[in-house]
Amino acid sequence: MSNAANTRISEPQGIDMVFYRIKKNFTSVDPYLTVFGIFLWLFAYWVLCEGLQIWRFSKLPGPVAISKDWFAFEPFQGISIFTQEYYEHIRVSCQRILIAFGLATGLGVPLGLFMGWSRKVRDYVFPIIETLRPIPILAWVPLSILLLPGFEGPVIFLATLASFFVTALNAMLGVDSIDEEYFRAAGCLGSSKWDVFKNVVVPGALPFIFTGLQISIGVAWFSLVAAEMVSGDLGLGYLIVDAYMNNVTVPMVIAMITLGFIGYFSSGCVRALGNKLMAWHVKELAQQGR
């Protein structure tokens, strides 16, 4: 191992590293495939809606119509990157997601960990969670409107609920996934229960927790949008329904694509945070060639 290190070139520093990474990235075929793939999809979309206008696709806004409005100073159908309203919808949705995801994580991770760690806690909680979990989030809408006042309450409640179940379940499975030998080793070394929790249970469950968080932030987004569509005054979900009601299709699709981008970005953030916290896990995956 050490011999190989001597013959290697020295590690690039600072901005050189960035250039090195970019150069390396573009010498592989992957980025070209990605770009080509995106254009292929856009082209197919354009052919269907605007090029050949096949069947009812002619009723949908095509890529040209959308980008014309999206990047216009004075958009024909009301929403573009230059209108205040657009950012207001994004801001409101993001704020709700932050609260809902924060609540779901703050409650779900500890509960899941305790369910995995203690037989007793699991016996108390697990059957109830498993009963509530399959109930579709839309079925909760009337109840949440009855229970909570205003627009914000029900919307945040619904988004929280959906991602809470995912988070809790994954944290529990994460504890289950930890090899018994680590508990034995820790016991042998004289760890107290709390030490075992801090040093074995939590870090050992982290890979599952972060898999769960990546799913749960996605779940939070789609339950949020569903909630905003039913009960809301602002937000991207509301924008979609509002546009549909007013028979303007372009803002509808703009809101959909925006949701896609923000969702991608948010789960990317979760993934990056996970990799930062789990250097050992990243190395483990790298060792397996992944």
Place this chain on the structure above:
Amino acid sequence: MSTPKTITKASSSAKAKKLTSSLVELKNVSKSYGEEWASDNVLKNISVEFPAGELTVIVGPSGCGKSTLVNLLAGFEKPDEGRALIDGKEITGPAKDRMVVFQETALIPWQTTLQNVTFGPKMRGDKKGPSLVREAEDLLIKVGLGEFMNKYPIQLSGGMQRRAELARALINEPTVMIMDEPFRGLDAMSRSLMQEFFLELFDENQKTNIFVTSEIDEAIFLADNLVILSNKPTTVQTVIKIDLPRPRNYKMLTTAKAFKYRRQAMELLHGEALKSFAVLK
């Protein structure tokens, strides 16, 4: 793989400390698993003594309950009948006087090698700060892992992982080391290097060692006492005193005396293995 550094005879810090070892005994121990009406008697009325400061190797056919024996000695499980004793006192649970090195690696994967080694003393709070780190570093250098202290276990080879585990156990200054097939899964070369290295450590520390294996050559090479288990139900069949001089080297395995031990053990084990083979059929 970097080879372990030879332990110098004058490792003064280790010599200066009073190294103690304990006598471990099992007295009429029975253990079974499963429901009462369908219980599988894993151990039946076992009595065996592990003399202080000696290396006792347990061999037996696979599936005969060697790991159960380890679990009882370590304190992970309690006997149904009989008593497990250390220096005359009942074993009530895992403790730092009995360190276990497990079959497959049980290094904690989210801690670096160094963090793994300092884990025990840090948790118990009986050593801490820079002096603990220095002690751990010395130990790791001694087991040839000086360059790998800040690597994660996954980045080490199989042999390195076992040495890291030895270091993690030794820093707790146990009086008994329990090794449950610690070199299983290593390739033949690493395995024989590890055996030699392990013997050097043993000769230096003279702790009570309980070593479980299914390899006869390994058993004879290492042991002071060779405990051969019988199968279904498991009891102690024979204890052979291995009277080979220490320090040992591989040439001793080709002496007439070693062959005699080997033949004796083989005959006994073959009979036992046949028994379990027949049961399988």
